Amino acid sequence: MLKQSIESLGNRTIQGVWRIGFAARFFVAMLLHSGTAFRRFGLTIREMYFTGVLSLIIILVSGLFVGMVLGLQGYETQQRFGSESALGTLVALSLVRELGPVLAGLLFASRAGSAITAEIGLMKATEQLSAMEMMAVDPIARVVAPRFWAGVISMPLLAALFSAMGILGGYLVGVLLIGVDVGTFWSQMKSSVDFEQDILNGVIKSVVFGVAITTIALFEGYDAPPTAEGVSGATTRTVVTSSLAVLALDFVLTAFMFRGLN
Amino acid sequence: MHNDTLVEIEDVAFGYGARPVLKGINLTARRGQVIAIMGSSGCGKTTLLRLIGGQIKPGQGKVRVAGESVGELDSAALYRLRRKMGMLFQFGALFTDISVFDNVAFQLREHTDLPEDTIRDLVLMKLHAVGLRGAAHLMPSELSGGMARRVALARAIALDPMLVMYDEPFAGLDPISLGVTGNLIRRLTDTLGLTSLVVTHDVQESLKIVDYVYFVSEGVVVAEGTAAEIRASGLPYVHQFVHGEADGPVPFHYPAPSYADDLGLRRQGA
Amino acid sequence: MNKTVLDLWVGLFVIAGFAALLFLALKVGSTSAVSASNSYEVVARFDNIGGLKPRAPVKSAGVVVGRVADIRFDNETFEAAVTLRLDKRYAFPKDTSAGIMTSGLLGEQYVGLEAGGDSEALKDKDRILITQDAVVLENLIGQFIYGKAQEGAPQ
Structure with missing residues (x-):
């Protein structure tokens, strides 16, 4: 009994390490074979349509609502301390530093990441990737790398759109609905949001999330067992793993970026 | 050994993990022939094709295609060799996100710098050869199983390969499509000067068209001969x-x- | 999907994304970092800086003229050495005094500069000699209570 459980633990450890190694090699191969994705940028543009443009609606609408909620809750809390004039600061800082990249990342993982995994998984299950290999076309260069770069380019743009929509939502609720002074709202925001410290770091975060999410999604698809359960399991794993990766990476990045501030 | 030997498999063994699939198999294909590899499901026929295509490397023995040992090529040389091979996958494996025309044009666009109207002529020619010129604008999801198989065949011969491999070309086809596919394999082999390697378990259909048959069971060749010899075996x-x-x-x-x-x-x- | 339609959508998406970034950069944020080429640094020493942090504004007459570049503890004099990076456009007399102020009762802390009357201006790496420490609320309350106790004590 004990021997068995130790054996199964060992087996799982070996499997896990093997998978991590495989994922690392996959990542390196993807970077090395990225030439095609740029030489024939049309391939990447095509994928940007599926990962970026099709994620627009959910990103814009969610951003607007998150910003509106921030406006309401922020005002509610701040007026107790008589500092409702700092509403713009609160909305903008929380969006560009954290909520923009993180929520856009989570939505991107479930909207685009799952689609990527399912697509690659199905292409593998129906032997399309094998067929491509037999036609002397490297699937990593032709299929995987363009999707990777499309995700990495789309993610910061989506995060910026999320933040911008959120600030607009905060403005709608705070200024138009509640009646915070419009000048105070914008000037307080402008004076306390720093371009390098806050906005640029937010963009860096979203790029890192883009790399993490698309890599996980592509790897899960590429590694999926070629069956219906295999692909559906891989899709679920993509959403779970990449969401956790976004949150964990966010903590690490925040610790590095904003440690000097407080 | 004949000068016109295209594929030569010499004492090849291969296993997935601890499970041996092929245990010392010998097989030769001469140019211009249609060769069938038969055997019950799961006896390693598909594995054999993947060995010839270089997608997996043999654990023992040598796989030679046109004189080159496939298992020992680097990836650039392997890709060069694969341009001279075509493969028809079991269910066609067409790219589902692009049209029939683009599927057939895929290799031409990837590997050549031909102008678009030359590509168009070539693609229509290949599609005409399989009788599906009229279906060029359709998406793969709009095709029946037999039609998909024929489009995949047109795609496999797009670059005029010297060797075409067929993985279960007859599986799941109705009798008419079956006859059409069988005749196509024979006709294309003869008119284009190909060599065809057909992996199948459809005995009746394949015996009509093949020159030579290998029977594989439990990882070894148990019988071989011409169609007539096999029938009389x-x-x-x-x-x-x-x-x-x-x-x-x-x-x-x-x-x-x-x-x-x-x-x-x-x-x-x- | 038609290729030109697809290209159009992706183009719109990229334009919208960059517009959002531009909006964030111009309308929401501002660059506080005074670039090294347009600034000069002076050092001011304080016994107590309270809650002053790097990148806090340096104001004179209420206008931001620079930022706190660095805060260091000097282990020989047991003082805080605060490096101020000031905009080159503004020159201050040598006898300018620096104090640590609080905006509002509980707001953020900043360095306030009060110009003196010297004819010579502060140069790069100069030191501001006259400084005023941060007001520590606890000390203030302590003094107040002590003062009250003194008052109430029988003479």
Whole structure:
């Protein structure tokens, strides 16, 4: 009994390490074979349509609502301390530093990441990737790398759109609905949001999330067992793993970026 | 050894993990021939094709295509060799996100710098050869199984390869599509000067078109010969296979303990 | 999907994304970092800086003229050495005094500069000699209570 459980633990450890190694090699191969994705940028543009443009609606609408909620809750809390004039600061800082990249990342993982995994998984299950290999076309260069770069380019743009929509939502609720002074709202925001410290770091975060999410999604698809359960399991794993990766990476990045501030 | 030998497989063994699939197999294909590799499901026929295509490397022995040892090529040389091979996958494996025309044009666009109107002419020519010129604008999801198989065949011969491999080209086809596909394989082989390697378990259809047959069972070649020789073969395994008998050297039952034991009829004290 | 339609959508998406970034950069944020080429640094020493942090504004007459570049503890004099990076456009007399102020009762802390009357201006790496420490609320309350106790004590 004990021997068995130790054996199964060992087996799982070996499997896990093997998978991590495989994922690392996959990542390196993807970077090395990225030439095609740029030489024939049309391939990447095509994928940007599926990962970026099709994620627009959910990103814009969610951003607007998150910003509106921030406006309401922020005002509610701040007026107790008589500092409702700092509403713009609160909305903008929380969006560009954290909520923009993180929520856009989570939505991107479930909207685009799952689609990527399912697509690659199905292409593998129906032997399309094998067929491509037999036609002397490297699937990593032709299929995987363009999707990777499309995700990495789309993610910061989506995060910026999320933040911008959120600030607009905060403005709608705070200024138009509640009646915070419009000048105070914008000037307080402008004076306390720093371009390098806050906005640029937010963009860096979203790029890192883009790399993490698309890599996980592509790897899960590429590694999926070629069956219906295999692909559906891989899709679920993509959403779970990449969401956790976004949150964990966010903590690490925040610790590095904003440690000097407080 | 003949000068016109295209594919030569010499004492090749291969296994997935600890499970051996091929155990020392020998096989030769000459140019211009249609060769069938037959055997029951799961006997390693598809593995054999993947070895020839260089997608996996043999554990032992040599796979030679046009004189080059496939398992020892670097990836650039392997990709060069693959341009001279075509492969028809079991269910076609068409790219589902692009049209029939683009599927056939895929290799031409990837590997050549031909102008678009030349590509168009070539693609229509290949599609015409499989009788589907009219379906060029359709998406793969709009095709029947037999049509998809034929489009995949047009795609496989797009670059005029010297060798075309077919993985179960007859599986799941109705009798008409079956005849059409079989005739196509024969005709294309003869008119384009190809060599065809057909992996199948459809004995009746393939015996009509092939020049030479290899029977594979348990990872080794158990019988070989021309179509006529195979039909007349007295080997019990081949006989069972050709005539489709339920029981014989290949048992109907998967290995199991005695039925009576399993039902508990002989339990102690019962 | 038609290729030109697809290209159009992706183009719109990229334009919208960059517009959002531009909006964030111009309308929401501002660059506080005074670049090294347009600034000069002076050092001011304080016994107590309270809650002053790097990048806090340096104001004179209420206008932001620079930022706190660095805060260091000097282990020999047991003082805080605060490096101020000031905009080159603004020159201050040598006898300018620096104090640590609080905006509002509980707001953020900043460095306030009060110009003196010297004819010579502060140069790069100069030191501001006259400084005023941060007001520590606890000390203030302590003094107040002590003062009250003194008042109430029988003479």
